[in-house]
Amino acid sequence: MYMRKNLKIFCLFLFFLVFTLISCDKDKNANENKKLKVVATTTMITDLVKQIAGDKVELNGLMKSGVDPHLYKATEGDINLFLEADVIFYNGLHLEGKLVELFEKMNKRGGNLFAISDGIDKSFLITSSNFANNYDPHIWFDIGLWKKAAEFVANKLAIIDTTNKEFYLESLKTYIIKLDSAENIVKQKVNELPKEQRILITAHDAFNYFGRAYDFKVMGLQGISTLSEASVFDVQNLANFIIENDVKAIFIETSVPMKNIEALRQAVKSKGKEIKIGGELFSDSLGNNDKPEGTYIGMMIYNVNRIVNSLK
Ligand SMILES: [Zn+2]
Numbered sequence: 511m512y513m514r515k516n517l518k519i520f521c522l523f524l525f526f527l528v529f530t531l532i533s534c535d536k537d538k539n540a541n542e543n544k545k546l547k548v549v550a551t552t553t554m555i556t557d558l559v560k561q562i563a564g565d566k567v568e569l570n571g572l573m574k575s576g577v578d579p580h581l582y583k584a585t586e587g588d589i590n591l592f593l594e595a596d597v598i599f600y601n602g603l604h605l606e607g608k609l610v611e612l613f614e615k616m617n618k619r620g621g622n623l624f625a626i627s628d629g630i631d632k633s634f635l636i637t638s639s640n641f642a643n644n645y646d647p648h649i650w651f652d653i654g655l656w657k658k659a660a661e662f663v664a665n666k667l668a669i670i671d672t673t674n675k676e677f678y679l680e681s682l683k684t685y686i687i688k689l690d691s692a693e694n695i696v697k698q699k700v701n702e703l704p705k706e707q708r709i710l711i712t713a714h715d716a717f718n719y720f721g722r723a724y725d726f727k728v729m730g731l732q733g734i735s736t737l738s739e740a741s742v743f744d745v746q747n748l749a750n751f752i753i754e755n756d757v758k759a760i761f762i763e764t765s766v767p768m769k770n771i772e773a774l775r776q777a778v779k780s781k782g783k784e785i786k787i788g789g790e791l792f793s794d795s796l797g798n799n800d801k802p803e804g805t806y807i808g809m810m811i812y813n814v815n816r817i818v819n820s821l822k
Pocket residue numbers: 580648714715716734735736793794
């Protein structure tokens with residue numbers, strides 16, 4: 511009788527042990543299957559997260575190709591995405607002008623909200639006289655700085671999602687090699703152009719980091735943000751500069767209306783010189799997903815080819 515009672519207790523214990531082990535295993539599987547929900551603002555950052563995280567996260571890119579981040583306003587759907595997200599990556603440095611206030615409110619409530627520009631030492635940032643006390647936000651145009659942004663994204667993901675830590679850090683290594691090779695291609699292309707011909711005139715002042723990294727003099731008709739309007743003074747000044755320096759081409763941008771660049775072309779014409787529009791550059795947005803310009807590296811190579819070939 512005593513033995514039977516003991517056996518009963520033992521069986522009961524065994525049953526609970528097995529049950530506990532099974533349910534633990536179930537929980538573990540549930541956690542493994544649940545992907546981190548990541549939201550990225552610009553097309554450049556969305557591409558960066560895709561390169562690092564692959565299919566390990568559920569990624570939502572807020573802005574579509576051709577959208578101007580300076581003017582972007584969050585929709586109701588975006589706000590829901592922000593609220594459901596485990597992690598949000600944005601550029602910072604006031605690039606996403608209209609989102610900043612919203613982000614600041616969210617930051618106060620805590621959560622994984624990261625400005626990728628925080629991954630770059632302030633001494634590498636360009637200050638702008640156009641934008642008092644602020645840094646130029648167009649950091650992606652220096653591939654060297656974009657490598658820092660890639661490290662920042664990979665390290666944050668590795669800390670938050672430890673299950674896939676090794677994957678993120680391996681992807682980072684692979685992507686840095688690709689960025690190194692893209693940097694070489696860009697530098698080689700730039701070297702086809704004599705130094706005095708390296709003058710880049712665009713619709714808005716997005717290319718200062720590009721100019722510093724690859725040795726171009728850069729001038730934009732609008733300021734750092736597309737919010738400011740070009741003045742007639744700017745147009746006449748630039749027209750004179752173009753004539754004095756025999757600049758071959760000026761450029762429009764996919765995310766900025768072309769009316770100001772057209773006004774500049776007319777001003778140059780009225781002074782007796784024809785200047786060609788060197789085509790569209792991708793400035794604050796990547797191209798469509800189905801094209802090489804739909805990735806950051808593809809966009810950089812496309813831009814440098816277009817710039818150098820048009821200025822020759
Ligand atoms: Zn811009």
